[in-house]
Amino acid sequence: MTDEVLEAMLPFLRGQYMNPSSGYAEATAVRNAVEEARSRVAALVGASAGEITFTSGATESINTVIAGMRKMSPGKPILCLPTDHPATLHALTGSNREGAVLYGDVDSQGLADPGSWEKNCAAGIAGATFTWANNETGVIQNADHLVNAAHQHNIPVHIDAVQCLGKMPVNIHETGVEYASFSAHKLHGPKGIGALYIRAGVVLPPFILGGDQEDGKRGGTENVPGIIGFGAAAAIAQRDLDEASLRMAKLRDAFETGLMSELDGLTILSCDVARIPNTSNIYFDGCTAQSLSLLLEPWGVLCSAGSACKTSNPNPSHVLLAMGLSDEQTRRCLRFSMSSLTTAEEVEQGIKLVVDAVRRVRSVQSSRTGPVTVYTP
Ligand code: PLP
Numbered sequence: 001m002t003d004e005v006l007e008a009m010l011p012f013l014r015g016q017y018m019n020p021s022s023g024y025a026e027a028t029a030v031r032n033a034v035e036e037a038r039s040r041v042a043a044l045v046g047a048s049a050g051e052i053t054f055t056s057g058a059t060e061s062i063n064t065v066i067a068g069m070r071k072m073s074p075g076k077p078i079l080c081l082p083t084d085h086p087a088t089l090h091a092l093t094g095s096n097r098e099g100a101v102l103y104g105d106v107d108s109q110g111l112a113d114p115g116s117w118e119k120n121c122a123a124g125i126a127g128a129t130f131t132w133a134n135n136e137t138g139v140i141q142n143a144d145h146l147v148n149a150a151h152q153h154n155i156p157v158h159i160d161a162v163q164c165l166g167k168m169p170v171n172i173h174e175t176g177v178e179y180a181s182f183s184a185h186k187l188h189g190p191k192g193i194g195a196l197y198i199r200a201g202v203v204l205p206p207f208i209l210g211g212d213q214e215d216g217k218r219g220g221t222e223n224v225p226g227i228i229g230f231g232a233a234a235a236i237a238q239r240d241l242d243e244a245s246l247r248m249a250k251l252r253d254a255f256e257t258g259l260m261s262e263l264d265g266l267t268i269l270s271c272d273v274a275r276i277p278n279t280s281n282i283y284f285d286g287c288t289a290q291s292l293s294l295l296l297e298p299w300g301v302l303c304s305a306g307s308a309c310k311t312s313n314p315n316p317s318h319v320l321l322a323m324g325l326s327d328e329q330t331r332r333c334l335r336f337s338m339s340s341l342t343t344a345e346e347v348e349q350g351i352k353l354v355v356d357a358v359r360r361v362r363s364v365q366s367s368r369t370g371p372v373t374v375y376t377p
Helices: 003-013 025-045 058-072 086-093 114-121 143-151 224-262 289-299 318-322 344-364
Strands: 052-055 078-080 101-103 127-131 157-160 179-183 194-198 266-268 279-284 333-337
Touching: 003 224, 025 052, 025 179, 025 194, 025 224, 052 058, 052 224, 058 078, 058 086, 058 127, 058 157, 058 179, 058 194, 078 086, 078 114, 114 143, 127 143, 143 157, 224 266, 224 279, 224 344, 289 333, 289 344
Parallel strands: 078 101, 078 127, 127 157, 157 179
Antiparallel strands: 052 194, 179 194, 266 279, 279 333
């Protein structure tokens, strides 16, 4: 979180602790602050305030939409992409979830195949969902095409826009989707707070039943400090978007160019298509991602193989597998992320450290040793 966000939240963790739903006068100020935050989030995503429901994060927002689609069209499958975030994939297929799933094809860059998506939209589905900007590669799907294809069959569409906020302009009305999910922590807001966009006039049954908070759309006392932090982060992201996204893109490009000029055997994944400006997923020939990250972590370079939600799970990345990489190739890919706070010096240092790590790993492995893997007891 940025200091500005933290400062905005502090009063609501101290003196202004009142429940926004309470009737007494002091709670009114808290309620007004919650509504102000809602307007700020709505402004960032190009929605109106009444279309924004606060949730505990995108995972809850996504679960709400998928459960709602299934309830409203029982027995019909839901269409998604095999590269979607686990929040979507597991909400669709996890235990106690009933109903079939259709997966649209993706190409080697991670873009949805238009023909496969269109065919699935015509298959009598309950709804369609896709991750707009992929969290592992940064690839931005062609939202217009995917949404229009579904709408031609009157299919409601959900878009996971978590990775987009603060990185690219988002105008959710222009996309035409019925539902969208967001999380504050991707734009220097707090963790554990997110939002669900439900287009005005569209019905979605609540997922969390309880009091009639959030206009009856989500039960439970509001996470007021989280909401205020989300609002503050949204206002900052909107104010700084153009400059921040340009800066991140420049740093990301400098990082990739710097590595490519020092090392051979590198492939930047999805670099031929539109990506959000902060994400760099790199294949390192001759090095496992695990051995590289083991060296890099104590040097202060924190990077991920697969998605952050999966670091304890050594399975190969489902995103990269869907893009056609082999199991072994996926284990040689590392993802680096910039933020609006990353500096040019950090990138320069990062290049040196990654180059050093790659040379070390490559020097200890040979055709006789095979790839260096990390022993986990
Ligand atoms: N969707 C995407 C694309 C994400 O990157 C994430 C989190 O990293 C989520 C959904 C889930 O968000 P949260 O963990 O805040 O619920």
